[in-house]
Amino acid sequence: MGFYxxxxxQRLQLVDEINVAIRADIHQTTSDRIIAYFSDDDTYIRKIAYQAIGKIAAGSPDMQPKILTLLDELLTFNNEKVRQTVINAAGEIGMKEFGNVEHFFDHALFDEHHAVxxxxxxxxxxxxxxxxxPVLQWARKYLHHPDQEVRREICHGIELRGRTHPQDILPLLKELQFDKTARVKRTLVHVLGQIAYKKNCLGMVVEHLKTWDNQAIVRQALDEIIDVHHRYKDFSVLNQEQAIAYIDKHYWQEIQREPLA
Structure with missing residues (x-):
């Protein structure tokens, strides 16, 4: 039976049981119960488990060394669901203390399984x-990694910060403008679109694109931004017509270049 x-x-009771069991494993330096929850087929059970790790680490800093030791031991576990949940648990800790979990992401970027x-x-x-x-400093290290999947994962991973603070990630995205891999370029264009429809973001994205040299990728990005304003019309600050008018005035007219028909 699944969580929902x-x-x-019953759900509240189960959450309490998972939290108690995980705390007991950490205290006893065992991992049987953690492994059981981390490998559960139900994604919601795994989520409760990794969130429990995050709450314990934040609320009981003295337990963090034990937590990190347990997660380290499971980082190479032979079940991909366990490894996946280890990384999600490390992410909970990294929202406050990235330095303590940075090595988990250095390792998991190259995991053989896509879920991890x-x-x-x-x-x-x-x-x-x-x-x-610290997270963006870490991400920058991998922007030009030889593995195209690593570059794509980093590009996609920094997206959420860009939705509220595009100025933080636009310089990193710019470094990918001449990437030769189609999969990376598609992700780059996607991320630019996901940023631009958010409040106060379109102007910053358009201004930054004026500094880019790869006009082909800029055109793709602008087309994607216009399309996103239609696809997400219920969530966009501007409607599609307003976005088109803004781009025409503040990009095409200012750089004195005609948009493609």
Whole structure:
């Protein structure tokens, strides 16, 4: 039975049970119960487990060394769900203390399983939003890594910070403008679109794109931004027509270049 097959009272009871069990494992320096929850088929059970790790680490700093030791031991566990949940748990800690968990992400970027690498993206998103300075410094190290998937994951991972503080990530995105890999370029264009429809972000994105040299990727990005304002019309600050008018006035007219038909 899945977590959301339970009624509300049963769900609350289960959350308490998971928190108690995980705290007991940490105290006893054992991992049987942690492994059971970290490997559960239900993604919500795994989420409760890694959030429990984060809460314990934040509320009981004296327990953090034990927590990190346990997570280190599970970082190479033979079940990808366990490794995935380890990275999500490290992300909970990294929202406040990235230095203590940085090595988890150095390792997991190259995990053989996509679920673990996707957990890196998700964790970088939430850490970058709450604790941007060290996380973005770390991300910069991998912007030009030979592995295209690493570059793509980093590009995607820094997106969430850009939705509220585009000025923090636009210089990093600019470094990818001449990437030769289609998958990385698609992610770059996607991230620019995801940033630009948020409040107070379109102007900053457009101004920054004026400094880019790769006009082909800029055109793709502007097309994506216009499209996003239609796809997310219920959430965009501007409607599509307003976005088109803004881009026409503040990009195409200012650089004295005609947009493609």
């Amino acid at each position: 097959d339970l009624n509300k009272a 690498r996707n957990a890196v993206i998700g964790s970088v998103k939430k850490m970058g939003e709450k604790n941007p300075e």
